[in-house]
Amino acid sequence: MWKTVYAWLDERIGFDSLYTNLLDRPEPKTTWWNTLGSASMFLFILQGLTGIFLTVYYTPSPDHAYDSITYIMEGVAFGWLIRGIHHWGATLMVLVVFIHMLRVFFTASFKFPRELTWLIGIGLFLATLGMGFTGYLLPWNQKAYWATTVGTQIAGTVPFLGEFILKALRGGPELSALTLQRFFAAHIWIIPAVLAALMGLHLYLVIKHGESHFPTKED
Amino acid sequence: MSGSNELSRRDFIKVTTGIVGGLIGAMIGLPSVYYLIDPALREGGKDAWIPIGKFDDMQVGVPYPFSFTRVQVNGWERTASSFGGYAVRKSDDELLILNSKCTHLSCTVNWSAEAGAFLCPCHDASFSIEGGVLHGPPPRDLDVYEEHRLTEDGIVEIFFKGA
Numbered sequence: 001m002w003k004t005v006y007a008w009l010d011e012r013i014g015f016d017s018l019y020t021n022l023l024d025r026p027e028p029k030t031t032w033w034n035t036l037g038s039a040s041m042f043l044f045i046l047q048g049l050t051g052i053f054l055t056v057y058y059t060p061s062p063d064h065a066y067d068s069i070t071y072i073m074e075g076v077a078f079g080w081l082i083r084g085i086h087h088w089g090a091t092l093m094v095l096v097v098f099i100h101m102l103r104v105f106f107t108a109s110f111k112f113p114r115e116l117t118w119l120i121g122i123g124l125f126l127a128t129l130g131m132g133f134t135g136y137l138l139p140w141n142q143k144a145y146w147a148t149t150v151g152t153q154i155a156g157t158v159p160f161l162g163e164f165i166l167k168a169l170r171g172g173p174e175l176s177a178l179t180l181q182r183f184f185a186a187h188i189w190i191i192p193a194v195l196a197a198l199m200g201l202h203l204y205l206v207i208k209h210g211e212s213h214f215p216t217k218e219d
Numbered sequence: 220m221s222g223s224n225e226l227s228r229r230d231f232i233k234v235t236t237g238i239v240g241g242l243i244g245a246m247i248g249l250p251s252v253y254y255l256i257d258p259a260l261r262e263g264g265k266d267a268w269i270p271i272g273k274f275d276d277m278q279v280g281v282p283y284p285f286s287f288t289r290v291q292v293n294g295w296e297r298t299a300s301s302f303g304g305y306a307v308r309k310s311d312d313e314l315l316i317l318n319s320k321c322t323h324l325s326c327t328v329n330w331s332a333e334a335g336a337f338l339c340p341c342h343d344a345s346f347s348i349e350g351g352v353l354h355g356p357p358p359r360d361l362d363v364y365e366e367h368r369l370t371e372d373g374i375v376e377i378f379f380k381g382a
Contacts, residue, residue, distance in 0.1 A: 053251055057294065067295035075294065077257040078250035085247070 021207060028213040033107075036100035037206070040124075043093040044195065047131075050086040051188065058138070060184035062177050065140035090132055097128045108219075109212040117205040120198050127195045134187040140180060148183070149175055264291045264300075264381035270374045271316070277308040277375070282317075282330045282337075282348065289379070304364065305330055305337070306375060307348055316377055317350045318362040328361070337361065 156166030171178030344355025
């Protein structure tokens with residue numbers, strides 16, 4: 001019964017070839033260093049899931065942001081666990097993505113024909129940092145408030161465009177409810193959408209080209 | 220490996236990954252479900268005696284409207300919920316206290332002296348002065364605050380049951 005259902009679906013969807021292409025594709029001799037991309041993707045999914053769960057209780061308003069997070073930490077069952085995973089997962093994701101980038105750099109895997117994979121990867125790294133920057137403000141505590149004050153002020157030092165960039169980031173000349181709301185929108189909609197799209201392209205290219213060999217002494 | 224009873228390296232990895240992954244998934248997944256349904260498992264407000272008005276102000280045959288609010292802490296905020304009803308004095312010492320929440324879909328009914336009935340604005344339902352369904356979709360008569368008492372000062376109090 002199950003076999004017939006599977007065969008019917010496989011004919012129309014093609015699980016088997018998907019499986020072969022995605023998970024059973026030929027690989028050169030690899031090490032644990034080659035697993036960091038997958039680890040990054042896993043962390044992205046984990047952050048996505050715990051983030052979705054956090055929005056069930058979090059409120060992006062200066063009146064309630066801090067209180068709602070206190071409630072998540074102390075009031076809701078296992079709120080501390082969900083937020084803990086999201087908090088530490090964020091740090092870990094920046095770290096893993098960065099080490100992944102270093103690995104690709106030192107094994108020269110960014111060379112032909114993988115230049116585009118590398119460039120998209122830079123976009124992914126920047127988007128990951130953007131997630132960290134926007135997420136940092138959301139607890140709306142002293143550290144978040146002043147880190148964002150400083151961070152947006154730094155962006156404001158860009159010649160000519162600085163003041164505009166600062167106002168665009170803050171939604172006005174000063175940090176306000178608008179800042180919190182737009183950082184929230186960026187954190188849960190805009191940057192994740194960019195990340196997901198770039199990840200799709202990145203993965204497509206990785207699968208198309210396969211993993212690169214580690215360079216030998218002759219290289 | 221075919222024909223051999225020994226576990227192949229591949230199968231070992233598959234089984235181990237499955238078990239470890241399943242354990243980690245359950246360790247995070249089960250608390251996540253609890254996290255989501257947590258508010259549904261909490262107790263509602265507290266029971267209380269609520270004063271609704273002076274007994275002498277309630278005239279026979281004229282429903283006496285009353286309302287009160289109960290404040291409850293929900294998450295990070297205190298929420299005030301409104302409740303209301305009508306005290307119907309049937310005779311000198313007989314009192315019927317109706318809940319004005321329509322038994323159909325919880326809209327609030329209002330007494331209409333003109334119609335001589337409680338009318339619900341949502342789905343055109345009407346109830347008699349004693350709370351019986353006269354017309355419309357409600358499945359049962361208006362709810363009654365069964366427990367009520369008269370204080371020494373002549374104030375009527377009803378017993379409000381928290382959720």
